[in-house]
Amino acid sequence: MHVGSKGWYVEQLKQKGVRHIEGRKIEKYKAHVLANLLEEKEQ
Template sequence: MAHVGSKGWYVQQLKSNGYSYHPVGRRKLESYKAAVLRNLYNELVINKNN
């Protein structure tokens, strides 16, 4: 179990929502920094639910 807000947590949340690769960069999520994952999570998961 990853700590909330850590890189692993963002990867886990994005994968549970169906994203295994970055939609633009087409690389695995694990290769990106936490800040990039946080922005991606906010765009794809948080804004999709609103």
């Protein structure tokens, strides 16, 4: 998996225990949404 790809963001968020956003699986969201969420979780 390439760093910065949608799959990479999904994997990183799952490692942090995030599997759903507002009741929807994180796989349903686009990469830029996941990137912003990961940035929030790292702060």
